[in-house]
Amino acid sequence: MSGAVQARSVQSQARTVLPVLFAISLVHMLNDSMQAVVPALYPILEQSLNLSFVQVGWIGFMLNMTSSVMQPVVGAVSDRKSMANVLPLGMALSLIGMVxxxxxxxxxxxxxxxxFIGLGSAIFHPEGSRVVYFAAGGRRGxxxxxxxxxGNAGSSLAPLMTVFIFVPxxxxxxxxxxLFAGLxxxxxxxxxxxxxxxxxxWDAERELRIAAKAGSMADNQENHPRMKFALGLLIFLVFARSWYHSGISSYYQFFLVEDYGLTVKEAQIPVFLFLGAGVLGTYFGGVLADRFGMKxxxxxxxxxxxxxxxxxPHLPLFWTYPVIALLGFVILSGFSVTVVYAQYLMPTKVGMASGLTTGLAFGMGAIGAVALGKAADVFGLAPVMMFCSFLPLVxxxxxxxxxxRKRT
Incomplete structure (x- = not known):
């Protein structure tokens, strides 16, 4: 058995280390809560700093693009050289950003x-995913x-922070x-x-993988054209989902204020339902993927x-609440699954796989935020929301x- 396959076999037989798994999940929540501060402040900053929609988009672009560009880099480097101590360093950068x-x-x-917040997140996510990989045992999904x-729980706090912290x-x-960064x-x-x-x-197993790389089954599978096509298609799907997620989380609140006549506080409720239901969807999506398959x-x-x-975009206000909650559950049920599927396609490059999926998700959300913001300034929010509604068809x-399920 090759070193890579043996490593994956040993990993699948190990027990799940729940204390570590819950601890790194809590850190993920705190990290993404700090990122959530930025979109949560959009309505406040628009008024206090006189920002246009495209400037709001540029704020999201700088936050997300910084983390997206660096995440695959950090993942690739950490696949070759262990960097455990960068985890608290990334949080320190986020702390500076919050100040x-x-x-x-x-x-x-x-x-x-x-x-600074983007850089901190870029450092945390690939290493955090590696911690999860080690703690998973045979329960990867x-x-x-x-x-x-x-992470999604932290992101879902954005509307609540707007209501209870940033408005007052x-x-x-x-x-x-x-406080989040310190904890x-x-x-x-x-x-x-x-x-x-x-x-x-892992480093000891990596030496075995390097020694057995020639003719390694995992290495051959990673370089097979079909697997490369699958990875490219997966990244394309992440793009579409990220653009839609960016449209809802960044601009739907403005759409509700403009088209439905809600106040800033009232407009946070549907956005919170979308993100909050997405937390449940993320959990159940991973559990169901273990049973029915990631694809x-x-x-x-x-x-x-x-x-x-x-x-x-066409619903009366009453129906907006249950529909957007169900939509958040369904759309985000595949969020964690895409990461695990990328690791399935690249079993010897765990950090790179995590960086490509989560990192590029942030990056495409960043580009989407700027593009949608510019379109909203030019054409209005209603046409932008109509455009976004077609993205999930991808x-x-x-x-x-x-x-x-074909490979055992």
């Missing part, structure tokens, strides 16, 4: 602050879903993020000894939300992905 947002006097200082539930406190309310750093230092031990074992969950999550997405392309 910067709280005190930023103008647009350009704000952009600099979100760059479950473990990744628990991890992503933490304004921009200075971002200083609360310092995350403390938790990371707690799991570092376990993680470093696992990395030593089918990806198809269901992206394409299955298409009818709901198409109806959403998920039908997931039917072309190879089944993950």
């Amino acid at each position: 910067g947002i709280a005190f930023a006097p103008q647009f350009w200082w704000l952009l600099l602050a979100v760059v 479950f473990a990744q879903s628990v991890y992503q539930v933490g 406190l304004g921009q200075f309310g971002a200083i609360w993020g310092v 995350a750093i403390a938790i990371l230092y707690g799991i570092l000894p376990w993680y470093k031990k696992k990395l030593v074992e 089918y969950m990806i198809v269901f999550s992206i394409a299955g939300g298409s009818p709901l997405a198409l109806f959403l 998920g039908l392309c997931a039917l072309l992905l190879p089944s993950d």
Whole structure:
């Protein structure tokens, strides 16, 4: 048996380390809560700093593009050289960014602050996914879903932070993020000894993989044209989902204010329902993927939300609430599954696989935020929401992905 296949076999037989899994999920929640501060502040910053929609888009672009560009780089480097100590370093950068947002006097200082948060997130996500990989044992879908539930739970806090922190406190309310960063750093230092031990074992297995690389089954499978096509298609699907997610999380609140006449506080409720239901969808999506297969969950999550997405901009206000909650559950049920599927396609490059899927998701969300913001300034919010409603239809392309149930 080759080194890579043996490593995966040993990994599948190991038990799930729940304390570490829950700890890194909590850190993921704290990390993404800090990122959520930025979109949560959009309505406040639009008024206090006199921002246009395209400037709001540029804030999201700088935050997400910074993390997306760096995540695959960090993942590729950490696949070759263990970097456990960068986990608390990434959180320290996010802490600096939170202080910067709280005190930023103008647009350009704000952009600099979100760059620090983006860099911190870029460092955390690939290494965090590796921690999950080690702690998963044979329950890969479950473990990744628990991890992503933490992140999506943190993101879903954005509307609540707007209502309870930023409306009464304004921009200075971002200083609360310092507490999130401090707690995350403390938790990371707690799991570092376990993680470093696992990395030593991983490095030993990596030597076996390098020695057996010529003729390795995993290596041949990774370089097979069909697997490369599948990875490219998976990234394309991540693009479509990220653009739609960016449209809902960044601009739907403005659409509700403009077209439905809601206040800023009232407009947070549907967005919170979308993100909050997405937390449940993320968990159940990973659990169901372990049972029914990753490909089918990806198809269901992206394409299955298409009818709901198409109806959403045309619904009366009463029906908006249940429909957007169900839409969030379905769309985000495949969020963790795409990461695990990418690791299935690249079993010897766990960090790179995680960086490509989660990192590029942030990056495409960043580009989408700018493009949709510019379109909203030019054409209005209603046409932008109509355009976004068609994006989940791209998920039908997931039917072309190879089944993950064929390889045993």
